[in-house]
Amino acid sequence: MMQESYSFQVLQYPFAHSYKNSALYNTEKFLGNYPTDAFYRLVMIKNNTTYAQVNLHIRQNEALNAVFSGFGGIEHELSDEMLQWFIQKLLDWCSEQQVLLLKLKLPAPFYVSNAIQTERILTDNRFEVLSDELNQHIVVSSEAYQAIIRKNERKRLRKCREAGFKFKQLSPGQLQEAYELIKDNRLRRGFPVTMTFEALDKMYHNLPENYLLFGVYDKDRLIATAVSIRVSNEVLYNFYHGDAADYRSYSPVVMLLDGVYAYCQEKKIKYLDLGISSVNGEVNEGLLRFKRNCGCRTTSKKVMIRHLQE
CATH class of the missing domain: 3.40.630.30 (Gcn5-related N-acetyltransferase (GNAT))
Structure with a gap:
């Protein structure tokens, strides 16, 4: 045998x-x-x-x-x-x-x-x-991010650029500021914050090569941020993201995704995982649509x- x-x-x-x-x-x-x-x-x-x-x-x-x-x-x-x-x-x-x-x-x-x-x-x-559950991800290719997103998202990306917003990779020392922005964003939308700051900070300290932090700035103000996890050589997972309430008309998360997508291209990461858009089988139609507009494909989890x- x-x-x-x-x-x-x-x-x-x-x-x-x-x-x-x-x-x-x-x-x-x-x-x-x-x-x-x-x-x-x-x-x-x-x-x-x-x-x-x-x-x-x-x-x-x-x-x-x-x-x-x-x-x-x-x-x-x-x-x-x-x-x-x-x-x-x-x-x-x-x-x-x-x-x-x-x-x-x-x-x-x-x-x-x-x-x-x-x-x-x-x-x-x-x-x-x-x-x-419905899981959504972006396939990272040699194409520019703006080439794979819908027309309205391209307009929002252009609006952010014209306003002078800047994408940056952040240091773990900026996690507190990013966490507060994410926390405010999730509570405003009725979503739980599943990790305390202390628990998340521990992961950044213990796994610095895997836990990454990105942000979009209007001058010195952080207006959008993403906690991302390098789950494998081929996948970067967008664990949390959020934006400031008074910048929603700009939709700076689109610029955030543009920057993270470019990071994936640079690091030869094949997939950017934006996570699930349903809970217990109940689909969040607005979230599902937004992710599709931002270039996502849908699979099951x-x-x-x-x-x-x-």
Whole structure:
């Protein structure tokens, strides 16, 4: 059997093995910033190389993936047969731990090349879709940003330029100012601020190469800002953005995206992820439309679950 050359191992934090092409959210340098009690990594190894991994927190009778991030999923480079074997081993281990519910947060498809394969094999193993949100991203190409956005957004970008606004990459020392702008913006629009300043500042301190800060200025005043995360070599995620209430007529977020897009071009980043535009399946039509006008394509972002010991 081909499986005989592979070994299935269950590791506890700190982990002895890691998948070589992990997204930031699945790495120890990210995960170590959060509680690691009852935290496991299940891996498939051959010749000391990790070919598959999934991270799980055990909470009562549930095995939860990506408790502290937008996604985790199963990272792998496996054939259908070997992925089936790995998932069966995963299910067997969960049963041994008396887990009643296994929950996996999958990445949007542009993050990994085998997203369709993974979802298909999970479905074959009686995983069900718990949630399916609309996720939007910009494909970064050699084209200028203004060439991929709608006419009205081009007008807004031109208006910002004519007003003399300037895009800048900011230092972590400017995070407090940026955070207050984001906080005011989100509260005004009725959205929660999911991280405290202290928690976000900790991530900038511990992961300076991954947590980036951008802004648009009118002279000395910050009027739009974005907290961005380098999730992988190919993806920059726009975690938070916001603009000043009295500058809404300019829509400086369009200039902000123009600058971040140019940063992605410079760093050879393929995708700029602007995140979900629905919550619990309820679409925010205004947000969806704005992102489309700003050059976004739409995909799905799923959470899949499997009930055990039925």
